[in-house]
Amino acid sequence: MTNYSNKIPITIEKKLTPSPLTSILVPLFSIILSLLFGSIFFIITGNDPVEIYSVMFSGVFGSAYGIIETIVKSIPLLLAGLGLSIAFRMQLFNIGGEGQIYMGAAAATWIALNLAGQPAWLLLPLMMLAGGVAGGIWALIPAIPRAYLGVNEIITTLMLNYVAIYWIDYLVHGPWKDPDGYNFPITSTFSNTAHLPVIGDTRIHAGIIIGIILAVILHFFIQQTKFGYEIRIIGQSQNAARYAGMNIVRKIIIVMVLSGAVCGLTGMVEVSGIVHRLQSGFSPGYGYTAIIVAWLGRLNPLAIIITAVLFGGLQVGGYAVQMQNIPVSMVMMLQGSLLFFVLGGEILTRYRITLKNRSSQGDGIS
């Protein structure tokens, strides 16, 4: 329906229904294209793309370790991806996942350190609660000006990431620093009761279960509850929402807080399940990668499980590649091109591009 230019005789029309075949083939083809695109850069930098891809592949799938690590890395991506997807559904662009993760981790740490030695049944729920509340509050700060004054949440949430990250840096360099930590910017290790239980003797922890349960609940919540319905309507059309009598301002605040709370929970899960203490830079940008994870999963909670694993694998493959003396930035570049191609390919499934004669254009009487 949109006519982007007078000059170029191309029109892009919405397709009536995407055919099932294209909705499988196009993403697949997009992934292949992005790998090809990535190999251009590998070749330019004097690397052999075939070798890199095979190193990545065997790094992920070649060993039990690789598969386990992939799942471990996908847990925070899954949780944060779910959290962000709630906000994205309502067209609220919460880019502050990273900061919310840090704040959630800090709050959980505070509980773990102050109640050290308490039984797990008390400690773990309290840490989750604290993580969720801290993440929620961190998202509430940009939510209020967004809801009442329309202040762009992309900028405010992004800026608050730096505040959070440096705040945690301050804590671990200063008041919370482990006195026996040889001056490293870390807190003391949590007591055993503050660790999330693991599966067998792997590093896979209960976070994976939390993530999957949350994905199912979220899916059900969005599709089956009145609140979820309101989120869907507001995300599609604010005018329709207002017309139907929905309170958009209140919903913006609640949804942002929910989104932040899930990201805060992500931080708790990461410190309690993996790091077992708070340390500077414990999240290598999960909150940002989760943005890609959420969009690639088309904001569908169940699909996000799959995209989270995909990106967990990319992360692990990246480490494997790094061992071969190839900069990790190459893998991050690959992540970017993956998003670019898959989202770009989506245009093909949802729109039809046609060449059109200019003289027959016109969009009605104005």
Next chain:
Amino acid sequence: MNQTLLLEMKQITKRFPGILANDRINFTLHPGEIHMLLGENGSGKSTLMNILSGIYKPDGGEIFIKGRKTIFKSPRDSIKARIGMVHQHFKLIDTFSAAENIVLGTHKNFKLNKNDIEKKVYDLAKENGLEVSPRAKLWQLSVGEKQRVEILKLLYRGAEILVLDEPTAVLTPGESRDLFSNLKKMAREDRGIIVITHKLHEVIEAADRVTVLRSGKSMATLEQKDFSQEYFARLMVGRKDIFSFSENITLEPPGEKILELNNVQALNENGRLSLKDISFNIRKGEIFGVAGIAGNGQRELAETITGLRKCTSGNIHLKGENITNMSPSEINAKDVGHVPEDRVGTGLVPGLDIINNIMLKGYKNSFSRGIFLNYKKAFSKTGEILNEFDIKLGDPSGPVSLLSGGNLQRLLLAREMSSNPALLVAVYPIRGLDVGAIESVHRLLLEQRSNGTAILLISEDLEEILKLSDRIGVLYEGTINGILEKQNADLEKIALLMTRVKNTGEINS
């Protein structure tokens, strides 16, 4: 070829799918004159001017600029021919100063000499009586001043043919008077001005000549000495024979008052008063038609009644209960149906399927179980509605954006009527529909009327208003300019009320 003509458009024809927007229109502009284009919405005024500014290509006809045949391939060619247009929505940059906005894009040099351009702009403004401070940032200016900046922009580029598209739509009466006196000054020997309008008094006040358009045809071009409001109104709306009212309506004794508005006022988005002292009532089983040219307060009226817009003074009663400034969902719950102007995007959510759209109004009450949605109930209700209103749809799980315009509107009407509301507010219900769909929408409205619903029908289609309404109120610049009983309503009376300020006592009921 007449050498003295600044512009001559000959036999201009433009077709859009399903509609002839311009049908062999002739239009001329002399140097030094203000020539107004008068017509209702959709009469083809804007299309003609968009052809002149190179946005549309005509399907037929020729354009001569100062006697030379010219073909516009793009807006650029039109600008080169010294034609400039002031659109209804200004194309200015808020954070730039007036002077910067005016010279934007004209300077070849990399460096901008601020003092120099400010001086130039100041001189230009003074010369043309368009007072505006060159240094003021755009966001600090009033709407009237912004418009002056737009005009100066064109003058700076040496425009000789100025086109203003409904310039007074955004202005206060005082600003409008200033504008017209400035325009008179600006129309000089080498310059001509075209003003698009639908207000008769503006033509009488400021035009040298006027061309009246109706449904794509030029009805007449008149000189000042032949100006008369009655004649204009007749040319604008035509004199079609309207079939009798009672055709398919059996008039029942008017019931109790359902809706009552007393001195209602409301503001528009720009904070200007767009409803002034509106008072009327609608009784049970009555259709109250609101006629008027779009933009005279119709949208605001519907939104104020349904709670979407704040009522700044006065009060609204529904079945005797004061509902002034209740929230939309409270008013919803009081049996008020609303068919909004924007069917898709407001009334219906395009990306969702039919069932989800049917739930839009009742998701809180009828289609819920605790905090959950009751899809089962919504599903059976959807089936009922589609059956009862005889709507045949392909795939009920596909997004509604795939439905035709007629089906969309029927679906929307069906949803709003299915609860048998006490009041139904229908805004432009047949806009953009084909004849068959119009018939079925009208049938639905009349059925609802016999079910005892009070209906507020806002329309720009006078035939529709005359055919369906029991009483007709005419909106003009935010006021009800007169209320006509259907027995003594006719097109001409309505047209006059639609287009001029003062109403004569005799037709006021």
